[in-house]
Amino acid sequence: MIIIDYKDTKPIYEQIVERYKTLILKGAIQADEQLPSVRNLAMELSINPNTIQKAYAELERQGFIYTVKGRGNFVSGDSGLIDKRKSEYLEQILTLVREVLEIGMSKAELIREIEVL
Amino acid sequence: MIIIDYKDTKPIYEQIVERYKTLILKGAIQADEQLPSVRNLAMELSINPNTIQKAYAELERQGFIYTVKGRGNFVSGDSGLIDKRKSEYLEQILTLVREVLEIGMSKAELIREIEVL
DNA sequence: TAACTGTACTATTAGTGATGGTACACTTAG
DNA sequence: CTAAGTGTACCATCACTAATAGTACAGTTA
Numbered sequence: 001m002i003i004i005d006y007k008d009t010k011p012i013y014e015q016i017v018e019r020y021k022t023l024i025l026k027g028a029i030q031a032d033e034q035l036p037s038v039r040n041l042a043m044e045l046s047i048n049p050n051t052i053q054k055a056y057a058e059l060e061r062q063g064f065i066y067t068v069k070g071r072g073n074f075v076s077g078d079s080g081l082i083d084k085r086k087s088e089y090l091e092q093i094l095t096l097v098r099e100v101l102e103i104g105m106s107k108a109e110l111i112r113e114i115e116v117l
Numbered sequence: 118m119i120i121i122d123y124k125d126t127k128p129i130y131e132q133i134v135e136r137y138k139t140l141i142l143k144g145a146i147q148a149d150e151q152l153p154s155v156r157n158l159a160m161e162l163s164i165n166p167n168t169i170q171k172a173y174a175e176l177e178r179q180g181f182i183y184t185v186k187g188r189g190n191f192v193s194g195d196s197g198l199i200d201k202r203k204s205e206y207l208e209q210i211l212t213l214v215r216e217v218l219e220i221g222m223s224k225a226e227l228i229r230e231i232e233v234l
Numbered sequence: 235t236a237a238c239t240g241t242a243c244t245a246t247t248a249g250t251g252a253t254g255g256t257a258c259a260c261t262t263a264g
Numbered sequence: 265c266t267a268a269g270t271g272t273a274c275c276a277t278c279a280c281t282a283a284t285a286g287t288a289c290a291g292t293t294a
Binding site for chain 1: 238239240241242
């Protein structure tokens, strides 16, 4: 479910955060479903438990999961998250689009590329 | 011409590289035109000459400028760079687009946002 | 009680970005 | 030729972040 790309310049904990955000928003993990424990996931990915802990803390901070001490981490049921996440993506995309338009790519060409995805 | 954003998480030398790439591809700096010297630009931006050196070395590596020892750095006349750069942007954009489609945004909505730019 | 959970520490290592400083080779204007 | 300006190659250092390693403690549950 989680794959770490060591060639990626993004830190491991951030890759985990991104991956879970997508899984949750796609509905691949249901609300109130339990995530792997910090120690288990660390074992499975062969990385340090502290790194998982950092990822989970960030996911909780952003409202994607909630934590119950002694029990585990669970997917949050917050429905507003999808819209927030879409806005984040949209902003990133539009920033890049503005830059590529600046150096001469046409909107038409860009839209064509998106259409064929 | 060059502005450094210290709030940006991207390193300074990378911001300089990106900025010059855009300026060159937009034609804001002509082919064979001279860039500020390492020491001058460092003074102007109040940063270390080594940081400028790193940015210029990267721009040369990517073919955007060429260097003449003792004389300075000059804009390259390579016309293939624009297409290469467009492809870079396009790949980044399409990666993000795929992800936002995965969490349920529609192509139509996305295209509408681009249209109104 | 034992085996899980999360959490909070501290210490350490490794890598990167940036700075400060020195030195050297080349080019050009005077 | 000289001086001032170019790029370039170092080295040492600092600061920050990511990641690791290990320990300890508190809550939950079979």
